[in-house]
Amino acid sequence: MEPPEAGCSLSLIACSCMSGKTLYDKLWDAHVVRCEPDGSTLLYIDRQLLHEVTSPQAFEGLRLSHRPLWRVKACLAVADHNVPTADLEHGISDPVSRLQVETLDGNCAEFGITEFKMGDPRQGVVHVIGPEQGATLPGMTIVCGDSHTSTHGAFGALAFGIGTSEVEHVLATQCLVQKKARNMQVRIDGQPGPGVTAKDLALAVIGHIGTAGGTGHTIEFAGAAIRALSMEGRMTVCNMAIEAGARAGLIAVDQTTVDYLKGRTYAPQGEMWERAVAAWMTLRSDDDAVFDQVVTLDGAAIPPQVTWGTSPEMVVPVDGRVPDPEAQADAVKRESLWRALRYMDLKPSTPITAIAVDKVFIGSCTNARIEDLRAAAQVARGRKLAANVRQALVVPGSGLVKRQAESEGLDVIFREAGFEWREPGCSMCLAMNADRLEPGERCASTSNRNFEGRQGYGGRTHLVSPAMAAAAAVAGHFVDVRTFS
Amino acid sequence: MKPFTRLTSRVVPLDRANVDTDAIIPKQFLKSIRRAGFGPYLFDEWRYLDRGEPDMDCTNRPINSAFILNQPCYFRAQILLARENFGCGSSREHAPWALEDYGFRAIIAPSFADIFYNNCFKNGLLPIVLDAADVNALFLQTGPGFQLTIDLATQTITTPYGATLHFEVDATRKHRLLHGLDDIGLTLQHADEIRAYEARRAVEAPWLFA
Ligand code: SF4
Numbered sequence: 189m190e191p192p193e194a195g196c197s198l199s200l201i202a203c204s205c206m207s208g209k210t211l212y213d214k215l216w217d218a219h220v221v222r223c224e225p226d227g228s229t230l231l232y233i234d235r236q237l238l239h240e241v242t243s244p245q246a247f248e249g250l251r252l253s254h255r256p257l258w259r260v261k262a263c264l265a266v267a268d269h270n271v272p273t274a275d276l277e278h279g280i281s282d283p284v285s286r287l288q289v290e291t292l293d294g295n296c297a298e299f300g301i302t303e304f305k306m307g308d309p310r311q312g313v314v315h316v317i318g319p320e321q322g323a324t325l326p327g328m329t330i331v332c333g334d335s336h337t338s339t340h341g342a343f344g345a346l347a348f349g350i351g352t353s354e355v356e357h358v359l360a361t362q363c364l365v366q367k368k369a370r371n372m373q374v375r376i377d378g379q380p381g382p383g384v385t386a387k388d389l390a391l392a393v394i395g396h397i398g399t400a401g402g403t404g405h406t407i408e409f410a411g412a413a414i415r416a417l418s419m420e421g422r423m424t425v426c427n428m429a430i431e432a433g434a435r436a437g438l439i440a441v442d443q444t445t446v447d448y449l450k451g452r453t454y455a456p457q458g459e460m461w462e463r464a465v466a467a468w469m470t471l472r473s474d475d476d477a478v479f480d481q482v483v484t485l486d487g488a489a490i491p492p493q494v495t496w497g498t499s500p501e502m503v504v505p506v507d508g509r510v511p512d513p514e515a516q517a518d519a520v521k522r523e524s525l526w527r528a529l530r531y532m533d534l535k536p537s538t539p540i541t542a543i544a545v546d547k548v549f550i551g552s553c554t555n556a557r558i559e560d561l562r563a564a565a566q567v568a569r570g571r572k573l574a575a576n577v578r579q580a581l582v583v584p585g586s587g588l589v590k591r592q593a594e595s596e597g598l599d600v601i602f603r604e605a606g607f608e609w610r611e612p613g614c615s616m617c618l619a620m621n622a623d624r625l626e627p628g629e630r631c632a633s634t635s636n637r638n639f640e641g642r643q644g645y646g647g648r649t650h651l652v653s654p655a656m657a658a659a660a661a662v663a664g665h666f667v668d669v670r671t672f673s
Numbered sequence: 674m675k676p677f678t679r680l681t682s683r684v685v686p687l688d689r690a691n692v693d694t695d696a697i698i699p700k701q702f703l704k705s706i707r708r709a710g711f712g713p714y715l716f717d718e719w720r721y722l723d724r725g726e727p728d729m730d731c732t733n734r735p736i737n738s739a740f741i742l743n744q745p746c747y748f749r750a751q752i753l754l755a756r757e758n759f760g761c762g763s764s765r766e767h768a769p770w771a772l773e774d775y776g777f778r779a780i781i782a783p784s785f786a787d788i789f790y791n792n793c794f795k796n797g798l799l800p801i802v803l804d805a806a807d808v809n810a811l812f813l814q815t816g817p818g819f820q821l822t823i824d825l826a827t828q829t830i831t832t833p834y835g836a837t838l839h840f841e842v843d844a845t846r847k848h849r850l851l852h853g854l855d856d857i858g859l860t861l862q863h864a865d866e867i868r869a870y871e872a873r874r875a876v877e878a879p880w881l882f883a
Contacts, residue, residue, distance in 0.1 A: 221870045222863055228845035230863060232870055234881050242765065244706035255857065258867075270704065284704040284727055291706050327878065335764040335788060349788055351766035352708075353795035353856070361860045363867055367843065369787075399691060400758040400784055433758070435787045456880035464880045499691050520756065524690050618700050618763075639695045639762060645724045 208474025210371045211438050212406040215346040215471070219329045221363055231366045234328040236358050238265040238301065239314045240292040241620070242333025246356035247295040257299050258362040264323050265296050265303040268313045269620045273583050273610035276307060285621065299359075312586025312612040315339040315553035319423065320586055322452025326441045326468040331358055336553050336636065338429040342422035343449075344441035344471040346406075349430065369435065370480040372405035373473075376413040378488035383670035385563065386421030387555060387634065387653035389413060389485075390428035391493035395503040397483055402434030405481065408473060409439050413487030419448040420559040427554045428636055431500040440472035494540050494666050495638050495651040497528035502638070504540060506656065506668045512536035531640055532648050533628070540666050543650070544576055547631040548661040549643070550607075550654050551583030552617035555634035558592050560585075560654040564634075565598040567658035567669065573606035574664025580607040581623060583615040607661065619644045632660035675797035676853035680778050681822040682751035685741055686815040692755060693762035694789060698771040700763075702727050711767055712774030716742060746817035754811055755782040759800075760789025769796045779823050781830070783808045794846045795856065799825060801840045825851055 209217070221230040243265075250257070257263070270285035272278075280286040289306065296303035304311040310321065315336050318324040324340045330347035331337060333355040340347035354364055374393055394401075407429050414425065422439045429437025439445075446465050449455045456464045491505040502525075504511070513525035513536060529536065534543070550556070550564050561584060573580055582602050584590035590612055593599060599609045616623040617635040625631050625647025634657050635642075638649040652660065659669045702714045704727055717725040720742055722735040736743050753772070759782040760768060769792045772780070778798060783805040785793075793800040801823070803811075811821075814832065822831040825847060830838040842850075849856065860867075875882040 218874075222866050224845055226844040228843065230860060230866070232867070232874070241703050245708045245766075248706075248708070253857070282704075288704050288706055325880070328881065333764060333766075335762065337764075349764035351764055351769075351788060351792035351795060353766060353792065357857050357860065360857045361864075361867065362871075363860055365845070365856065365860065399761055400786075403758070403784060403787060433761070433786065456883060460880050460883070464878070467878060499693075520688075520690060527689075620700050620703065637693075637695070637762060639693045641699060641718050642695055645699075645718065 207478045208476040210473040210477040210479060211344065211408055211440055211471060212346065212371055213477070215327065215329070216368055218327065219346070227367050229366050229368065230363045231329060232363055233331050233358050234262060235323060235330045236263050236355070237314050237318050237330065237332035237337070238263060238292070238355070239269060239332070239334065240267045240288045241269045242352050243295065243355055244288065244291045245352050246333070246359060247299070249356040250359060255360045257359050260300050262362060263301045263359070264318070265292060265301050266311055266314050266317055267292050267306055269614045269618065271306050271613040272621050273613050273615045273623060276611055309587035309591060312584070312589065313553045313556065313614055315427065316557060316585030316589065319343065319419070320452070320588055322449050322455030325449065325455065325464070326445060326471050331364065335430045336427050338435065338437045339423050339427040339553055341426040341429065341437040342419060342439050343445055344439065344468065346436055346438070348435040370405045372402055372407045372434065372481040372483070373479040374407050374409050375411040375482065375484045376409070376487045377411040377484070378413060378486040379416060380413055380487045380490055381670065383655060384490055384492055385653040385655065386417050386424035388490055388493045389487065390425045391495065391500065391503045391651060392485060392490045394428060394432045394500045395493065396485060397432055399431060399499050399501045400433040402429065402432040405434050406436040406438060407432065407434040409437060411487070414439060415442065418559055419444060420557040423557065424554055428500070431636055441468045492653060492656050492669055494656065496532065496534060496540065497525070498531050498638055498640050499528070500636070500638060500651060502528055503651070506540050506666060508540055510534050510536060510538045510540070541668065542665065544630070544665040545632045545650070545660050546576070546578050546629040547625060548577060548580035548657050549583070549616040549631055549633040549635065550657050551581065551585070551615050552635035553585065554636045555654050556583060556585030556589065558589050560634065561589070561593045561598050562596070564654040564658035565601045567655050567672070568605040568607060568662065569601050571605050571662045573661050576664045577661050580661040581610055581616060582607050583610045584612050586612045605662070616643050618642060632657045632666065674795070674853045674855070677778060677797055677799050677825050677850045679822065679824045679826070680751060681820055682778070683747060683749070684752040684754050684811070684815050684819055684821050685747045685750045686754045686812050687741055688756065688812060690756040691758045691761055694760055694765050694768040695762055697760065697768040698765065699725065701725065703765055703767055708770060709774060711771035712776065715771040715775040716740070749776060751776055751778045752821055752823070753777050753780045754808070754815060755780060756808070757783045757805065759785050761786040764788045766792045766795070769793045769798050773798050781808065781811065794850055797850065797853065799823065799850060801830070803838060803840060807838055
């Protein structure tokens with residue numbers, strides 16, 4: 189066949205013709221099957237992750253049109269959004285949730301797709317299990333019917349969320365019709381101080397550029413502070429790229445990436461491993477690559493962050509205050525601040541540390557990996573939940589994370605402090621199972637979205653890091669984990 | 674998919690920024706394994722005073738009469754006017770399904786979240802980006818009886834006062850929407866190219882095909 193037309197992928201970005209390629213350019217170019225004159229590109233997809241919520245209508249579509257799967261081995265499925273996190277032996281009590289999970293089981297059996305079912309130790313949140321299994325590899329294109337697919341970009345993979353029609357499209361063709369996004373670089377140099385985590389960096393970025401700041405762009409996170417992060421931390425940052433409006437987040441491959449993947453089930457082995465590593469190490473932006481937009485932050489100046497409103501961009505440092513909408517000149521923005529304050533039942537200028545919490549949730553694809561649980565356990569160790577905290581859930585990201593945590597005794601630390609130690613799943617991140625906030629309840633949550641009703645009808649969510657969530661659980665209100673003793 | 678050619682309709686002004694997909698269709702409705710029937714639950718938490726559940730009969734639910742969609746003058750409107758970053762949040766296609774099932778065919782806003790924007794085209798919904806000043810002007814003009822005409826072929830919106838606004842839409846998406854074409858069928862016309870790509874790639878990066 190003809191190779192894709194020269195310049196095809198660059199047609200939208202005239203200025204980059206003369207310069208080096210960004211990581212995103214490289215990943216994109218390697219997956220172009222064909223390209224239309226208007227830039228519409230048929231992009232090859234190496235891996236599709238599936239879960240129960242966004243796939244049933246896609247499989248139904250295939251059946252109705254009598255289309256087979258294009259490449260069964262490119263698919264990996266897991267149930268996570270609806271699964272209960274307690275009393276697993278009783279199965280799923282909500283019949284609607286149960287039907288959805290059973291539908292996934294049935295579809296995977298019918299089409300021959302590997303699925304980690306409930307009770308399998310490999311089961312967990314889809315964005316935790318992909319990397320954990322080595323099913324997420326550098327240089328891949330990865331899609332899933334879930335916006336937080338951006339998580340996998342931490343591995344130097346082009347990963348983004350898609351809708352159900354596109355899930356069906358990939359199942360049937362292994363391709364997607366896409367237009368190339370623009371290149372954006374977010375550089376964080378300067379090492380964050382103790383107690384400041386990947387989550388705080390991510391929230392600070394969103395606070396800085398806004399929830400639409402990355403719209404139409406793929407964000408590559410770079411700089412010394414990003415390089416110093418573990419893979420867990422990098423996944424947290426890329427996970428939140430979507431909250432900054434970018435469909436995909438990326439981090440260049442380095443030794444940290446390779447060390448994390450070595451020996452994982454789906455990662456290549458032996459001689460193939462060596463070849464793969466050599467190829468992966470080229471997955472970084474060229475020094476002379478040009479970005480359409482560059483944003484720079486000083487990591488050393490970022491304190492722990494707490495959201496106060498109903499959008500992740502409504503965020504302030506823990507030593508700050510809830511803003512006063514009247515200070516906002518733009519009328520539409522002013523009204524949206526007031527609306528958020530009303531929903532959150534907060535008064536302007538309230539110090540963040542004066543806000544008491546009713547519940548605490550440590551979990552989700554943002555912050556439920558082993559490092560997150562360790563950070564939270566370190567704060568909870570030898571302490572007790574504050575009397576006003578009704579419930580504090582710890583929901584590991586996968587069965588394997590749970591096992592690892594138990595082998596380190598983290599479950600005991602949490603239980604002794606009064607936290608509930610649960611089975612893996614999405615849980616109170618979006619409250620599709622039984623774990624949820626009641627109307628009016630306020631929660632310190634390690635998840636990624638503080639939208640109205642996200643964690644339960646009428647619930648109020650404040651996004652924080654795992655250590656900050658554990659500290660709030662113990663103190664009963666937000667506290668600066670850096671000075672907490 | 675229903676083709677979209679030309680539409681004249683009333684316009685509902687939804688004066689909020691960052692309307693997220695959780696607000697468009699709350700998560701409890703995502704448990705459905707079907708694709709249709711989400712319209713009655715569109716904007717559920719804003720539209721009703723009680724808490725909606727899947728398969729609930731909505732005819733007798735207490736409605737929030739302050740919410741714009743519940744004002745009789747906007748019933749059966751097919752155009753939604755919105756503020757920036759409409760459709761942010763989750764990738765759920767249930768959001769455009771709910772909008773489409775309710776009867777909307779077009780949404781006008783200064784910006785949309787990427788995934789939502791993309792999902793609209795798969796479902797016969799036309800998302801139109803206009804600059805913030807034009808959107809603002811439309812907000813000032815809307816009211817009961819205000820209608821717009823959207824013509825996809827000429828990429829224009831005409832107001833009752835005769836003004837014409839031009840909008841951008843990429844050629845491939847426009848073509849598919851105008852003719853209501855099936856995306857998968859179109860892609861499968863290139864099956865040979867996909868196989869050739871795989872063969873080439875399997876040599877370059879064999880671990881991807883192990
Ligand atoms: S943990 Fe939350 S954000 Fe992540 S996939 Fe589950 S529901 Fe989505």
